[in-house]
Amino acid sequence: xxxxxxxxxxxxxxxxxxETIVIKTLINHVMESGQRKDSSGNPIPRQIINRFxxxxxxxxxxxxTLEPAISTNPYFEFEAVVPESxxxxxxxxxxxxxVYETTEAITVG
Amino acid sequence: MTTKTLKGGMASAALALxxxxxxxxxxxxxxxxxxxxxEMITRAPAPEHLEGRLGPDVISGWLYREDExxxxxxxxxxxxxxxxxxxxxxxxxxxEGSEGKACASCHESVxxxxxxxxxxxxxxxxxxxxxxxxxxINDCRxxxxxxxxxxxxxxxxxxxxxxxxxxxxxxxxxxxxxxPAAPYWEQGKEIYYxxxxxxxxxxxNCHEDNNGNHIRADHLSQGQTNGFPVYRFNxxxxxxxxxxxxxxxxxxxxxxxxxGSPEATALELYVASRGMGLSVESPSVRQ
Amino acid sequence: xxxxxxxxxxxxAGFAALTLLPATxxxxxVEDSIAAFTGGAEVADGAGITLTxxxxxxxxxxxxVSVAAPGAVSIMILATGNPNPDxxxxxxxxxxxxxxxSTRIRLAGTQDVVAIAKMADGSFVRxxxxxxVTIGGCGG
Numbered sequence: 001x002x003x004x005x006x007x008x009x010x011x012x013x014x015x016x017x018x019e020t021i022v023i024k025t026l027i028n029h030v031m032e033s034g035q036r037k038d039s040s041g042n043p044i045p046r047q048i049i050n051r052f053x054x055x056x057x058x059x060x061x062x063x064x065t066l067e068p069a070i071s072t073n074p075y076f077e078f079e080a081v082v083p084e085s086x087x088x089x090x091x092x093x094x095x096x097x098x099v100y101e102t103t104e105a106i107t108v109g
Numbered sequence: 110m111t112t113k114t115l116k117g118g119m120a121s122a123a124l125a126l127x128x129x130x131x132x133x134x135x136x137x138x139x140x141x142x143x144x145x146x147x148e149m150i151t152r153a154p155a156p157e158h159l160e161g162r163l164g165p166d167v168i169s170g171w172l173y174r175e176d177e178x179x180x181x182x183x184x185x186x187x188x189x190x191x192x193x194x195x196x197x198x199x200x201x202x203x204x205e206g207s208e209g210k211a212c213a214s215c216h217e218s219v220x221x222x223x224x225x226x227x228x229x230x231x232x233x234x235x236x237x238x239x240x241x242x243x244x245x246i247n248d249c250r251x252x253x254x255x256x257x258x259x260x261x262x263x264x265x266x267x268x269x270x271x272x273x274x275x276x277x278x279x280x281x282x283x284x285x286x287x288x289p290a291a292p293y294w295e296q297g298k299e300i301y302y303x304x305x306x307x308x309x310x311x312x313x314n315c316h317e318d319n320n321g322n323h324i325r326a327d328h329l330s331q332g333q334t335n336g337f338p339v340y341r342f343n344x345x346x347x348x349x350x351x352x353x354x355x356x357x358x359x360x361x362x363x364x365x366x367x368x369g370s371p372e373a374t375a376l377e378l379y380v381a382s383r384g385m386g387l388s389v390e391s392p393s394v395r396q
Numbered sequence: 397x398x399x400x401x402x403x404x405x406x407x408x409a410g411f412a413a414l415t416l417l418p419a420t421x422x423x424x425x426v427e428d429s430i431a432a433f434t435g436g437a438e439v440a441d442g443a444g445i446t447l448t449x450x451x452x453x454x455x456x457x458x459x460x461v462s463v464a465a466p467g468a469v470s471i472m473i474l475a476t477g478n479p480n481p482d483x484x485x486x487x488x489x490x491x492x493x494x495x496x497x498s499t500r501i502r503l504a505g506t507q508d509v510v511a512i513a514k515m516a517d518g519s520f521v522r523x524x525x526x527x528x529v530t531i532g533g534c535g536g
Contacts, residue, residue, distance in 0.1 A: 004196065006192065006195060006196075008186070008191070008192070008195070010186050020493035020494070021493070024186055024187070026186065026187075026189065026191070026192065027192075028189075028192040028196075030345075033502070035479055035480075055489075056491050059489060059490055059491050060487075060489025060490065060491065061488075061489050061491045061492050062486065062487070062488060062489065062492055062497065063486075063487040063489065064484055064485070064486050064487070064497070064499075065484055065485040065487075066484050067480065067482040067483055067484055068480060068502075069475050069478055069480065069482065069483040069484070069501050069502045069503075070483065070484055070499060070500070070501055070502070071345070071457060071458045071459075071499075071500040071501055071502050072189075072345035072457070072458075073189040073192060073345065074499070074500075075187070075189070075498075075499055075500050076497060076498070076499050077462075077497065077498040077499070078486075078492065078494075078496065078497040078498070079492065079493035079494045079496065080491050080492060080493050081491050081492075081493045082491075083491070174454060175450065175452060175453075175454045176450070177450045177453075177454070177459075177460045178454050178455075180460075181458075181460075325531075326530035326531060327530075341455075342454065342455035342457045342458040343455050343457060344457075345457055345458065396454040396455040
C-alpha cells in the first residue's frame with residue numbers, strides 16, 4: 001500500500017525553550033488486520049503499519065509498536081519537550097517494507 | 110420528548126422486538142464549534158412543512174452520538190475524513206479528460222463552491238430534472254472535461270462530494286421544495302412515509318416516531334442528511350446519502366433504490382428538506 | 397466470546413483484576429503477551445498508571461483510548477477479548493514530555509482492556525477497564 005499514503009502531523013510552529021507541546025499525527029492506512037475474509041471466503045492478508053516513531057533533532061520522543069488492533073487511519077496524540085529549535089521527524093513503517101516520513105520544523109525563541 | 114406510540118400491526122411487533130425495552134435517551138446538549146472557528150447550528154426550529162411531526166426542533170445526528178464520537182468531529186485534524194478531503198483537493202487540481210481541464214480550470218478555488226451543498230439536490234436548469242451533487246459532478250466530468258464519469262460510491266466521487274460539501278460547513282441547509290421541485294418533493298415525501306420490505310418499515314417509523322429510542326444498540330436520530338457524506342466508524346470510510354438509503358431499506362428486507370435513481374434523488378430532496386436550518390456538517394463523523 | 401467465569405480470579409499474574417475472562421485460547425495469548433513484556437515479573441495494580449477508555453464504545457472499529465504512567469519506560473495495551481490481544485506498545489524517549497499517549501483501537505466486542513507500564517525501576521503496574529462495545533441495530 002505504498003501509493004496515496006499521506007501522513008499528517010500537527011506541531012506548533014514555535015515554542016519556548018523547554019516547553020511541552022502536544023503533537024497529533026494521522027495517516028491514511030487501511031490497517032488490514034488479517035482477520036477479514038473477502039467475498040469468496042478467502043482471508044485477506046494482513047497489511048498494517050507496524051511501527052511509528054517520532055524523533056526530534058535525532059533524539060527519540062516516542063516509538064510505537066502497532067498491532068492489527070490499531071484502527072484504520074492510525075491516530076496518535078502525545079507530548080514532547082522542545083529544548084531548542086529544530087526538526088521533528090515522523091516515520092511510519094509498513095508491513096510491506098514501505099516507509100512513510102514527514103518532518104516539521106519548530107522554532108524556539 | 111413525549112412517548113411515541115408504534116403504529117401498524119406486524120411492523121409494531123418487528124419494531125417492538127428490535128427496540129430495547131424502555132431504553133430511551135434524549136439527544137445531548139452540546140455545542141459544535143468546528144476548528145474553534147465555525148459555530149454549527151445543530152438544533153433549529155422545525156420547518157413548517159413538517160407540521161410539528163418532529164416536534165419543535167430539528168436536531169442534527171451529531172447530538173445523538175456518544176461523547177467520544179462527537180469529539181472526533183470538532184477538529185478537522187482529528188476527523189479521519191480530512192484525509193479524504195486532502196485526496197479530493199489533489200483531484201480538484203488534476204487535469205483529466207480530452208479537454209485538458211481540471212475542476213480548477215473553470216471553478217478556480219474549491220471555496221467558490223460555498224453555497225452549493227446547502228441547496229442540494231436541486232433542479233438542473235437545462236434538463237429540468239432533479240439532480241444530486243454526484244450528478245452535477247459527473248455532468249462536468251463527462252460533458253465539459255471529456256473525462257469518465259465517477260462511480261457514485263467509489264472513493265474519487267465520495268471524496269469530491271465531501272470536499273465540495275465541506276466548504277459550506279456552517280451554512281444552513283436550504284433546499285428548494287416548490288416550483289419545479291414540488292413534484293419531486295411530493296414523491297420523496299410519499300416514499301418517506303411508505304412502509305417497505307418484509308419488516309414493513311417506513312423511514313418515519315424509526316426516524317420520526319422513534320428518534321431518541323434505541324433500535325438494538327443504535328441510538329436513533331431524526332435521520333437528517335446535513336452531515337453527509339459521513340465518515341462512519343462502522344466502515345472506516347465515507348458513506349453517501351444514497352448509499353445510506355440503500356442500507357436502511359435493505360435492513361427492512363426490501364429491494365433498495367439504486368444510487369442515482371429518480372426515487373433515491375426524490376427521497377434525498379425530501380429528507381434534506383426535513384433538516385432545513387441545520388448547518389451543513391459534511392464530512393461529519395458518526396458511528 | 398466464551399465467558400468462563402466472572403469476578404476476580406487468580407489465574408496468573410496478569411489476570412487477577414479482570415472481570416470479564418476471555419476464552420481459554422485467548423487467555424493463553426494474553427498471558428503470553430504479558431510474559432513477553434514483563435519477563436515474568438510481578439505486575440501490581442497501581443495508581444501509577446491511568447487507562448482512559450469510553451464506558452460505551454459506539455462502534456468497535458474506532459475506540460479512543462489514552463494511557464499515562466509518569467516515569468514509565470514503556471506501556472503495553474492489550475484487548476483481552478480480541479482474537480489477537482496485542483494492541484500496541486508505546487516506548488517513551490528522552491524528549492517525551494509525559495509518558496502518555498492517545499490512539500484509536502479496534503475492539504471485537506465488550507471486553508477488558510489492560511494497560512501495563514514498565515517503570516524506570518523495572519517494576520510493572522497495571523490498569524484494567526471494561527469497555528462495552530455496541531454492535532449497531534439497523535445502522536450496519
